[in-house]
Amino acid sequence: ARRKFFELADVEGNIRKGKDPKEISPIAFEAVRRIDAIFAIERELNGQDPADRLAARQERSAALVEDLERWLRTERALLSKHAKVAKAIDYLLSPDHWPGFTRFLSDGRVCLSNNCAERALRGVALGRKSWLFAGSERGGQRAAFMYSLIGTARLNGIAPQAWLADDIARISDLPVSRLPELLPWNWQKPAVSPAQAA
Structure with a gap:
C-alpha cells in the first residue's frame, strides 16, 4: 500500500x-x-x-x-x-x-511490512523459468515436494544442504518404520567422530 x-x-x-x-x-x-x-x-x-x-x-x-x-x-x-x-x-x-x-x-506476531515474506518468495520468482523445464508434471510435483521440505528445514532452523546430505547418506540403511526420523522437525545433526574431525 x-x-x-x-x-x-x-x-x-x-x-x-x-x-x-x-x-x-x-x-x-x-x-x-x-x-x-x-x-x-x-x-x-x-x-x-x-x-x-x-x-x-x-x-x-x-x-x-x-x-x-x-x-x-x-x-x-x-x-x-x-x-x-x-x-x-x-x-x-x-x-x-x-x-x-x-x-x-490485533496480533503482536504480525509484521506491518510484508518484506520478509517477499524475500522468502524471491527464490521462487527467480527460479520460475527454470522450473518450467521440470521434465513432466510428475517432475514438477517432485520439485514442489523437495521445495516444501527445504522450506520446512529452514523453518526448523536447519541448514537444508546439511540435512539433505545426511538424509541421503542414511536413508538406504534405515528401516521404513524409522524414516520419520529424517524429517526436518525430527532430524538430529549427527555427532562428528574424532576420526572424521581429523
Whole structure:
C-alpha cells in the first residue's frame, strides 16, 4: 500500500524519469509521511515479544492508523475517480486490503511490512523459468515436494544442504518404520567422530 503512494511522492525518482515536478502528489507525500510514522514505531518494537508489541501498538499506533483512515477518506471524497492518488487510496481502503493492513493492531506476531515474506518468495520468482523445464508434471510435483521440505528445514532452523546430505547418506540403511526420523522437525545433526574431525 505504501509503495503506491511512494511512487506518486518520489521527487527524485520522478526527476530521473524526466517527469514534471508538478506531477508530485502532495496527498501521496502526506500519506507516505503518515505511514512512515507508523513504521517508525514498528522499528522501535522490533525484537520485542508479541504481547509487548501488541500493547505498544494499541497504545501508540492505533490512533495513528485511525487518523490515517479518516484523513484518507476525507481526501478521497475530494478527488476525481481518475486521479492517480485516488486509485492508491482506493487500493488501501478497499475491503480486500484495509483489514490486512490493520491486522498488526490485533496480533503482536504480525509484521506491518510484508518484506520478509517477499524475500522468502524471491527464490521462487527467480527460479520460475527454470522450473518450467521440470521434465513432466510428475517432475514438477517432485520439485514442489523437495521445495516444501527445504522450506520446512529452514523453518526448523536447519541448514537444508546439511540435512539433505545426511538424509541421503542414511536413508538406504534405515528401516521404513524409522524414516520419520529424517524429517526436518525430527532430524538430529549427527555427532562428528574424532576420526572424521581429523
